[in-house]
Every structure is written in structure tokens, then in C-alpha cells.
Amino acid sequence: xxxxxxxxxxxxxxxxxxxxLSCEQNLNHDAMYWYRQDPGQGLxxxxxxxxxxxxxxxxxxxxxxxxxxxxxxxxxTVTSAQKNPxxxxxxxxxxxxxxxxxxxxxxxxxxxxxxx
Amino acid sequence: xxxxxxxxxxxxxxxGRISILNCDYTNSMFDYFLWYKKxxxxxxxxxxxxxSIKDKNxxxxxxxxxxxxxxxxxxxxxxxxxxDSAVYFCAASDGAxxxxxFGTGTLLAVQP
Numbered sequence: 494x495x496x497x498x499x500x501x502x503x504x505x506x507x508x509x510x511x512x513x514l515s516c517e518q519n520l521n522h523d524a525m526y527w528y529r530q531d532p533g534q535g536l537x538x539x540x541x542x543x544x545x546x547x548x549x550x551x552x553x554x555x556x557x558x559x560x561x562x563x564x565x566x567x568x569x570t571v572t573s574a575q576k577n578p579x580x581x582x583x584x585x586x587x588x589x590x591x592x593x594x595x596x597x598x599x600x601x602x603x604x605x606x607x608x609x
Numbered sequence: 610x611x612x613x614x615x616x617x618x619x620x621x622x623x624x625g626r627i628s629i630l631n632c633d634y635t636n637s638m639f640d641y642f643l644w645y646k647k648x649x650x651x652x653x654x655x656x657x658x659x660x661s662i663k664d665k666n667x668x669x670x671x672x673x674x675x676x677x678x679x680x681x682x683x684x685x686x687x688x689x690x691x692x693d694s695a696v697y698f699c700a701a702s703d704g705a706x707x708x709x710x711f712g713t714g715t716l717l718a719v720q721p
Contacts (some may be wrong), residue, residue: 497652499652535698535714536698536711538710543707581650583652583653585652597643597655598709600653601652602651
């Protein structure tokens with residue numbers, strides 16, 4: 494079955510540490526996205542990538558970094574510069590970088606990051 | 610600046626009744642609108658969408674209405690079922706950037 498896999502489901506980080514969240518898709522989608530969900534704030538775009546080896550900052554990119562070395566993979570690193578990293582992180586993908594009316598984005602099941 | 614707004618954080622309805630979830634937007638250049646459903650600790654799943662050239666789209670129990678002059682869309686669920694209890698996100702697509710902009714979500718609780 495095609496889909497998006499995010500791992501781990503739960504992640505704990507100490508203050509000052511960098512952590513990397515994994516996102517892998519086997520849908521052959523060109524574009525991938527990272528969103529952050531906080532209570533009362535909906536989904537906010539962190540980074541997105543339309544094609545391999547290219548990515549752009551979203552609305553809240555500070556303190557985060559990404560890479561897109563393979564079409565299937567779009568890992569997100571939460572650096573120590575991110576002031577408030579505790580949140581639910583969602584990865585998504587779409588066909589050809591455009592929004593499909595028939596399905597929009599396909600989302601993974603998310604990673605809950607907690608700073609301890 | 611919130612381009613997509615869902616002003617009701619929560620909604621409670623009785624099973625079998627109609628649920629109406631509302632969404633307002635500010636950018637007249639949005640060309641597609643989508644609704645997603647999300648359960649706790651899971652990713653959102655696509656529910657229904659509408660193009661800006663239409664004013665209504667129906668899929669089973671779910672209907673989305675678009676009022677472009679008012680920059681308002683709504684999702685109607687009839688009849689509501691307990692399994693519909695979830696957070697519903699409205700999203701809009703800017704054709705120039707191909708990005709989805711999400712509202713803050715509305716938590717729907719359907720009481721048996």
C-alpha cells in the first residue's frame with residue numbers, strides 16, 4: 494500500500510539537542526511538506542520541497558532545517574535554535590507540486606516531539 | 610495575519626442532526642478549498658473539496674458550499690454520526706504558490 498511513513502511516533506529531546514524527524518513516501522509524489530500543529534493554531538508550514546535537491550522556507554522555518562536528497566525522503570531537523578519545539582509534526586506530499594482537488598495533500602500520521 | 614479562519618473552536622450536535630462547520634478567508638486569489646478531518650495523534654485525511662468556479666459540491670453525507678462574494682465556505686454533514694467526531698480543518702490553495710493554507714480547526718462532537 495502506498496503512503497507516507499513518519500517515524501518515530503513519539504520523540505523526546507533534551508534542551509540544546511538537535512533531533513531529526515523522518516518522513517518517507519512511496520506514492521511517487523514530487524512535492525513534500527512539513528507542518529507543525531499547536532493547540533489553537535492549526536497547521537503551520539515549516540518547509541516544503543517541489544523537487545529533489547530543492548526546498549523553500551514556509552511561514553515558520555526558523556530553527557528548522559531540511560534536506561531532499563531523494564524523491565522519497567524529506568527529513569526535518571529541529572535544531573537547538575528552535576525556541577519552542579514541543580509540538581505535533583506532520584509530513585505531507587502531493588502530486589507534481591500542485592494541489593489535487595481529488596485528494597489535496599496526503600499526510601503521514603505525525604510525530605509528537607516533547608522537550609524535556 | 611490569518612488568511613483562513615475558523616471562528617468556532619468547537620461544535621456539539623446530536624446524532625442524526627445536521628452539523629455545519631464554517632470557514633472564512635481573506636485572499637480572493639484562492640482557487641481551491643478543501644476540508645480535512647483529523648483524529649487525535651493522527652494525520653489529517655482529505656474529506657471533500659471545491660473549486661472556486663463552483664458554489665456547491667456534494668459527496669454522500671458531506672456537502673461543501675462556497676460563497677465567493679462573502680469569502681465564506683461551509684461544510685454540512687447530514688446526518689451526523691458519532692464517528693464524525695473529530696477536528697475539521699478548512700484549507701485553501703493559492704494557485705500561484707501551490708501551497709495549502711489551513712484554518713485553526715473546529716472540534717466537532719456528535720452526541721449519541
